[in-house]
Amino acid sequence: MSTGEGWQGSGGHPLDPQVRWMLRVALVIFAYTIVIGILNGLDLVEFSRQQLLSHLHGGTLGWMTLAILGVTLWLFGAGESSTTARSARVLAWAAPVSIAAYVLAFATTTGGLRPVAGTATLLVLIGAAVWAFRRAPSVTLSVPHLFVLLGLTSSVIGGTFGVINGLAIAFDWTWVPASFFGAHPGTMEVGFIIPVAMGLAEWGLRRGRLEPRVTRAGRIQVGLMFLAFAWVLGFTLAELDEVAGLGIVFAIVGLGFFYARLGGIMRTTSVAARSAERHALAGGVLLGVTIVYIFVVIQMAGGDFMQVPRGQLIAFIHLMGVGATTNALLAFVVHLSRRVSPATMVDDVIFWGVNVGVLGFVVALTTDVRAMIVVFVPVMGLGLLTAIVAHVGPLGRGPTAVPPPAVATPEPLG
Numbered sequence: 105m106s107t108g109e110g111w112q113g114s115g116g117h118p119l120d121p122q123v124r125w126m127l128r129v130a131l132v133i134f135a136y137t138i139v140i141g142i143l144n145g146l147d148l149v150e151f152s153r154q155q156l157l158s159h160l161h162g163g164t165l166g167w168m169t170l171a172i173l174g175v176t177l178w179l180f181g182a183g184e185s186s187t188t189a190r191s192a193r194v195l196a197w198a199a200p201v202s203i204a205a206y207v208l209a210f211a212t213t214t215g216g217l218r219p220v221a222g223t224a225t226l227l228v229l230i231g232a233a234v235w236a237f238r239r240a241p242s243v244t245l246s247v248p249h250l251f252v253l254l255g256l257t258s259s260v261i262g263g264t265f266g267v268i269n270g271l272a273i274a275f276d277w278t279w280v281p282a283s284f285f286g287a288h289p290g291t292m293e294v295g296f297i298i299p300v301a302m303g304l305a306e307w308g309l310r311r312g313r314l315e316p317r318v319t320r321a322g323r324i325q326v327g328l329m330f331l332a333f334a335w336v337l338g339f340t341l342a343e344l345d346e347v348a349g350l351g352i353v354f355a356i357v358g359l360g361f362f363y364a365r366l367g368g369i370m371r372t373t374s375v376a377a378r379s380a381e382r383h384a385l386a387g388g389v390l391l392g393v394t395i396v397y398i399f400v401v402i403q404m405a406g407g408d409f410m411q412v413p414r415g416q417l418i419a420f421i422h423l424m425g426v427g428a429t430t431n432a433l434l435a436f437v438v439h440l441s442r443r444v445s446p447a448t449m450v451d452d453v454i455f456w457g458v459n460v461g462v463l464g465f466v467v468a469l470t471t472d473v474r475a476m477i478v479v480f481v482p483v484m485g486l487g488l489l490t491a492i493v494a495h496v497g498p499l500g501r502g503p504t505a506v507p508p509p510a511v512a513t514p515e516p517l518g
């Protein structure tokens with residue numbers, strides 16, 4: 105049994121090149137989402153619905169999902185056997201290719217090509233889930249591992265709804281129930297992105313040194329997040345949208361367990377130090393804001409997610425996507441990057457730019473003060489673009505081999 109590879113001394117990870125490659129592609133695709141976001145926020149370009157959908161999927165699939173698949177290889181790939189290593193290497197190529205094609209399809213077509221690229225991406229998600237479950241007995245499972253397993257399973261369910269919806273749009277399939285269109289984002293948000301962001305924030309806060317076993321509190325936390333997902337999905341499919349939103353209560357209690365388990369570490373993590381961990385801290389805090397925010401706005405809209413005003417819905421998506429998940433992923437990116445390049449003032453520009461920017465953007469969308477959008481969207485966007493420019497290069501370089509400890513040559517006597 106190998107333990108989950110910690111951040112310290114992680115230079116020897118067998119899938120290091122594959123993971124860095126996936127993160128680099130993910131960051132490059134994210135740049136596309138960011139540029140559209142900045143141009144949109146500054147009202148410089150009027151984007152079509154389709155282009156806005158590609159902005160969304162560039163962020164959710166191109167950046168978050170691809171990077172999460174990279175993290176999956178890292179968490180479950182430590183000390184892997186040659187058979188699973190071969191499948192991991194196939195995944196490391198198949199995932200960027202299919203996901204990039206899918207994002208491109210969202211930008212260019214509503215026709216049959218979109219579900220074709222979607223099916224390829226779904227196969228990759230199935231492959232990743234099967235790979236991780238096969239690897240699970242050989243690694244010491246921790247709460248982040250369980251969240252990744254839950255997230256991958258949900259991504260397969262959510263991806264299946266997505267592909268069916270794409271086929272329904274392309275071929276006018278009227279038999280597809282309307283609830284499938286709500287089930288796709290519901291599953292991806294509550295079952296995939298939020299639990300994985302929770303796991304990643306813990307991984308980052310613990311600096312990669314995960315608990316050697318899943319404690320009772322950890323099991324309850326994962327169980328509550330699973331319940332939240334199952335409740336939301338079940339009642340969305342039953343077309344009881346007012347009841348579906350109540351599932352978030354389980355996530356709020358799960359959040360309580362997250363803070364109870366990690367509060368001590370969070371209190372001692374400084375936002376002033378130029379560390380990878382401060383991104384995990386911001387991710388953990390903003391994950392809480394995300395979950396409470398969506399619960400409150402759903403209740404203010406009479407309990408129905410579908411009735412939440414558009415601005416608040418968009419605010420929730422950016423809190424979840426940028427505030428919680430991007431921060432949690434950046435913690436890992438910064439850690440890998442630091443192995444080959446030192447921290448500088450640029451780290452502060454990234455950290456404060458992303459976080460002040462996303463909070464300002466969320467306040468602007470919630471209060472509908474458009475003038476604030478013009479200020480905070482570029483702040484957030486430039487912070488993120490700086491992160492990409494700063495880290496894509498270092499991610500291309502593997503860790504420098506640590507020289508073996510020098511063997512002391514005995515001084516000749518006399």
Ligand code: HEM
Nearest residue numbers: 138141142144145156160163164418421425426481484485
């Ligand atoms: C994690 C990645 C992201 C996701 C998942 C995401 C998702 C979305 C979604 C779903 C919309 C609504 C589109 C519609 O009108 O139907 C949207 C709008 C928008 N996004 Fe993003 N986005 C992401 C990142 C960004 C970034 C990095 C920026 C800017 C730097 C940005 C700026 C905007 C702006 C300005 C709007 C329009 C807001 C409005 O209509 O007032 N987004 N985004």
